[in-house]
Amino acid sequence: MIYIVIPTYKEKENITRLVKVINSTIDATVLIVDDNSQDGTLEALNSLGFSNLVVVERKTERGLGSAIRSGIKTALDKGAEYVITMDADFSHDPLYLPYFLDKGKEGYDLVIGSRYIKGGKIENWPLKRRIISKGANFLVKFFLKSPLHDNTSNYRLYSKRALEEVIKCDNANGFEFQICAIYSIIKAKLKIGEIPIVFRDRENGNSKLTTKEMYTWFKYLLKLYSSS
Ligand SMILES: Nc1nc2c(ncn2[C@@H]2O[C@H](COP(=O)(O)OP(=O)(O)OP(=O)(O)O)[C@@H](O)[C@H]2O)c(=O)[nH]1
Ligand SMILES: [Mg+2]
Known part of the structure; x- marks a missing residue:
């Protein structure tokens, strides 16, 4: 069974x-983890009435990482x-979903949709975001x-084996969950790979990547480094 886990915080205009586009692309269960968005995200989802849609509503917790972890646990x-994780804002085009699955079936435990390999690219991201993303990748x-x-x-x-590893990232509640997940999969010596994606900046809604999130992310990276 395939689960598409999507964390949402105020994504009414996108979700x-x-x-709908995911449903027309792939046969999977869509699992949304929403952190009490007050913009009507939940109401919009409930109006869909799709039988393959699961919505996890978190009333008190906030955080990209903890939302993904909670979605992964529910999916398991x-x-x-x-489990395929993706953002709600159309930066991640659903057209790539079948390519992820093909690669999973080839035996990969972690497949990254990569902007930084041949065939991958970023469209319409401002210079500042490109520098942050490149800088973060250099540091990792x-x-x-x-x-x-x-x-x-x-x-x-993520394959099932990889999912069992990443749910142990229980101290990574924000954007740092991404690096904890990669680190734990590499440590477990599982098979990792990448497929190229074209990433597009969000057209609707606002970014949740704040300076505070970036600071937490960097502190977490140093913590992983010093424990390695
Ligand atoms: N449940 C939940 N989802 C979140 C939270 N923060 C971000 N998200 C979701 O995580 C995904 C990534 O967040 P974005 O704000 O798009 O982060 P980003 O892609 O780095 O920023 P942009 O380039 O501006 O889009 C989106 O689907 C968000 O709705 C959160 O605290 N809780
Ligand atoms: Mg985004």
């Missing part, structure tokens, strides 16, 4: 359209063999010796 409880490669080219992408496929 229903995204679920429901018997998931693969430098400190954690990751062989992956895109360590911050949230567009990923």
